[in-house]
Amino acid sequence: MIRRDAQRNRDALVEAAREVLAERGVEAPLEAVARRAGVAIGTLYRHFPERGDLIDALLDEKVSGWAELARQALEAPDAWEGLVRFLERTCELQARDRAFTELVCLAHRSDESEVNRLIARLVERAQRAGALRADVGSIDLAFFMMANSRVAEADPERWRRHFTLSLDALRAR
Missing domain, CATH: 1.10.357 (Tetracycline Repressor; domain 2)
Structure with missing residues (x-):
């Protein structure tokens, strides 16, 4: 079972990815996704080790x-x-x-x-x-x-x- 704060971070990352990739395309910098979600880039990589993992979520x-x-x-x-x-x-x-x-x-x-x-x-x-x-x-x-x-x-x-x-x-x- 995923902790509540970890789930909140994951949800924020997916929402941020939805917005950033809509604006800039699938090659948008992942740092921009993390920044929009209000988390560190390490948090993004913990949830989505590869770009493809994040894209698959969308x-x-x-x-x-x-x-x-x-x-x-x-x-x-x-x-x-x-x-x-x-x-x-x-x-x-x-x-x-x-x-x-x-x-x-x-x-x-x-x-x-x-x-x-x-x-x-x-x-x-x-x-x-x-x-x-x-x-x-x-x-x-x-x-x-x-x-x-x-x-x-x-x-x-x-x-x-x-x-x-x-x-x-x-x-x-």
Whole structure:
């Protein structure tokens, strides 16, 4: 059983990592995480001996949150609106959370992942409704999100214009 103060420090480190990595990406200095958490760097390394350990603590919550966005989109009454809502929420996350983009969107390559299966269902559903071009596949949406992540990185306030223009290319005529 972990002591209360140690658990408090660990929780503070995870919260600080969530903030710092969102702002600066996964290569942010761990010293910045420790400083934000109000603990010494040694405390960070006691809880997370390697950078990957800290990142893993955030990865599951980011992936499960993204999957939840896809599940909610599948429940939307209108297939196109559900797909657009999923893409827009994903792009919003990219604009404000560099770690989400780097860890989840850009590194998410497993065809067998839950999120990829959900995205494939969103595509199929929108195509059956006649709203999404028939030649668009899940990989096209992955490239859509990758492109938008770069626009958001370059100008976090103006990514929506790129998003809207790109949506027009996906919509069935």
